[in-house]
Amino acid sequence: MTELDRLREPIADASPALWAALSPLGRRVAFPPDIPFQAAEARGMRYNGTIGQITDGAGRPLALPAVAEALALEQAASDRALLYSPVQGILEVRAAWRRWQRRGVDRALPSSQPLVTVGLTHGLALAADLFGGEGRAIVVPAPFWGNYRQTFGVRTGARIVTAPAYRDGTYNPLAIPEALAGEPAGAPAVAILNLPSNPGGYMPTTSERSALLTGLLAEAERRPLVVLCDDAYAGLVYEAEAPARSLFWDLIGRHPQLVPVKIDGGTKEFSFFGGRVGFLTFPFEPASKIAQALESKVKCLVRAVVGSPVATSQVLLHQALMAPDVEEQVEAVRRRLGRRYLVLREALQSVDSGLMRPLPFNAGCFALLELASGLDPEALRQRLLARHDTGVISIQPSYVRIAFCSVKADDLPELVERLARGAREGRVR
């Protein structure tokens, strides 16, 4: 039996839908029994000449002083930051992140030991390799984060299929089922659930959430459906009407044809953008055969593309996860963004609705504005740069995104004022 056959059985047995949804590449990858595999077997040997990393011969790095001195860490943590991480990530970091993910989650809900990725995007790219591929439908409400196009479409040949995230200025919880309506029954599909959303800055209310879940479950009747929960903005929710909990937990075990996958990380939630620590989590118990088989596949892809994830940043994130006041540290950032959110919402109320209207937002890092017809978002962006010393993101066909996460609360009213001025000038011509 080949290594690939060994991986097929545990996956196809435990979740035929997941096996059906794997791409050709996803089917053929398996962690090879070469150097990291053999090095893992040799761990703890008195004489260990397996691994090509430079050490003192007793497991400690021969770091350059200039590098080691830049880390204010205890010896053991510093050593770990400078040596290779295991391909799946450092065990303690994975375990600590799993505890963080599962705060308040029912113990009965299964979830794997998270696999460490190079930032959240890398988790998406791994999911794209596993579940994308030529012609596969990737459904996502529009407007969406443009990089999905590169990660899924350009690289793997998958098709992005969309439906409107908003109708008449209101959030549309059925965008994914609507996008799937034109896809043939039986054909596996992938849905991206990015909540809180980018560029929308929106988290569904309790009733919208319920409609969304019902819609996804109905679609799973018609086809194997992999739901990628892109939890980039996890926790950043500013209104009590919207539960902050990840949709991932609500989707586990709800339908045999629906496989949720959680993609999250320290980037936004721990405000650690430069570190590139993300995680990929499957809805299966860590010790289960299917979790182990999927881990082998992901490890093959991680090794093939980046060798191993960043040890340095994992150790830094671990410092935060182990801080006794970690929840307060994370909450302090959320509160600060929450204040900006309130100021921005207030400032947007004064904007002439003949120029643009803010779409509902209550979460994340962004507010999305829909321009009145006749106003081109790219022309507006260029005008704001050229004449108003102001930068925003334009999204075709009719949107402008404001990242309030990187603007002072006191600056937001003036930013909105300049935006409106730029739009008025565009209207005049």
Add this chain to the structure above:
Amino acid sequence: MTELDRLREPIADASPALWAALSPLGRRVAFPPDIPFQAAEARGMRYNGTIGQITDGAGRPLALPAVAEALALEQAASDRALLYSPVQGILEVRAAWRRWQRRGVDRALPSSQPLVTVGLTHGLALAADLFGGEGRAIVVPAPFWGNYRQTFGVRTGARIVTAPAYRDGTYNPLAIPEALAGEPAGAPAVAILNLPSNPGGYMPTTSERSALLTGLLAEAERRPLVVLCDDAYAGLVYEAEAPARSLFWDLIGRHPQLVPVKIDGGTKEFSFFGGRVGFLTFPFEPASKIAQALESKVKCLVRAVVGSPVATSQVLLHQALMAPDVEEQVEAVRRRLGRRYLVLREALQSVDSGLMRPLPFNAGCFALLELASGLDPEALRQRLLARHDTGVISIQPSYVRIAFCSVKADDLPELVERLARGAREGRVR
């Protein structure tokens, strides 16, 4: 004219061979004009609401104290370590690495501003995306680092084509031309030049180097040939007979059909394994149109797979590059490995040649041993683990690799002794 057409012309004009060698994916990627592009345009604006990273609104991170306190860096460097890196890498790091690469190199030889990758493997994966693809011949002397198979073959569908790196226990500088002999003329091919080598630990002598260069230039007569210089072990050379300089510099501008690409990084050369900082460098001037077009393609792939490279590790590597005694710090590690090399070479001289013979080695992190016929390397590895508390890497069909970079000099004679004992026991059965 589309963005893709804009990129075709500068590449096909300056190097028709490079354009011919691009994979279908390599041809279709171009850095999209979305968020990072628009954010770059907005840099310096008084009001900048473009980018989804959490800051104080004046460009500084809202880092968690637990993360920021783990870095012993000045304020500005610490801030930079915690925020997103540009997709192409931090400018000062790229410039400093370029100066490091070009020590002693003729000013007339062109080389691009290095693009930052997530460790050296990511540089290889980017080259695989650009130049691999279904059926493309990737030629490499055997035995080779097994991960090339995943990076080029499993992921992109390229074919690994090999020829023996050693003949009768001697280094074979013509392995790549020999491997190419069976490939049709005119069909573009990729060659991997991994010197100092893994698993061989070998750097060619002056005369072997000259034969190797002549052989590559002759092959470029027959086809577009991309030569990937995998300089993972750059600088780690222990014998004066072997020039340490990268082959990349010797290949630039030598033949219009030969395109060398340099892939290197801080991993081994700066003993910074956990940091994952690699670089990808093309043989063209930074300001040239072809360098800019290739940069756009690489940035698209970096953004699609990891978002952006690791800022934290770039800042740490930059600390080392800026240290006044950086050359001595790097040299101290090389000298320490050089002592182990001498001890290991000496210890291997006593091994019964009826059991195994060391292949020539003079560089890098490894020694490679060829087992006598009848001895299976995997069985030997298992026996060493089970009975001799010793770990080595087995490579089919007949090799064992010792990583002396992670073993104390004093331990090496005993490691060799146990290896020989294990082999004798295997022979007896």
